Amino acid sequence: MSDLNDLKLYGRIVKDAVIKTKNDKQIAYFTIANNKTKKDSNGNYYDEPNFFSVSAFINGEKFASYLKKGQPLIVEGELKQITKEVGDANGKRLFDSRIYISTRQIHLIFTGKKENNQDFSELANIPENFFIEEDFSIDNNMII
Numbered sequence: 001m002s003d004l005n006d007l008k009l010y011g012r013i014v015k016d017a018v019i020k021t022k023n024d025k026q027i028a029y030f031t032i033a034n035n036k037t038k039k040d041s042n043g044n045y046y047d048e049p050n051f052f053s054v055s056a057f058i059n060g061e062k063f064a065s066y067l068k069k070g071q072p073l074i075v076e077g078e079l080k081q082i083t084k085e086v087g088d089a090n091g092k093r094l095f096d097s098r099i100y101i102s103t104r105q106i107h108l109i110f111t112g113k114k115e116n117n118q119d120f121s122e123l124a125n126i127p128e129n130f131f132i133e134e135d136f137s138i139d140n141n142m143i144i
Contacts, residue, residue, distance in 0.1 A: 005078040007101065009034055009052065017067035019058070028056045028067050032075065053100035055080075066108050077103035 011032035018029045032054055035047040054075055058064055083097040 006076075007078065008074060008076050009101065010072070010074050011035075011052070013067060013069055013071045013073065014051065015069045017064065019064050019067075026058050026060075026064070028054075028058045028064060030054050030067055032073070053098070054103060055100055056103040056106055072109040072111065074107040074109065075101055075103050076105040076107075077101050 009032065011034035014031040014033050016030070020027050020029065030053075032052050033049045034052060035049050037045055038048050039045055054077075056075070056077075058067075078101070079099055080102045081097060081099050083095050085093055086096045087094045
């Protein structure tokens with residue numbers, strides 16, 4: 001029996017998606033920012049951004065052209081984890097583990113105004129090579 005692993009997340013794309021082709025399938029890799037409103041000790045509200053890595057199979061360049069910085073969207077999918085052994089220290093094995101969202105569906109949201117009015121790229125502090133092509137393989141139409 002499978003455990004529940006289902007999510008819907010609203011956010012904005014942090015920077016333009018990276019499109020790669022593997023086994024004749026186009027895969028988009030991007031990061032979305034999702035804000036949580038909090039209240040400080042003085043009663044003032046502020047947004048605290050959270051950043052989530054996303055991978056999605058896409059069809060065609062037209063859809064890819066919408067995956068640009070600032071574009072609001074809703075992603076539906078599941079959490080996936082990549083774990084790689086990265087070395088050995090003092091007899092203990094070291095691992096690098098990354099969690100990302102593997103999408104089933106993407107809903108683009110068009111508001112009629114310029115979408116890239118927020119710049120999250122400095123806040124995200126996400127390395128340029130966060131998704132390395134070798135980290136992914138395609139199995140039964142899912143990225144693992």
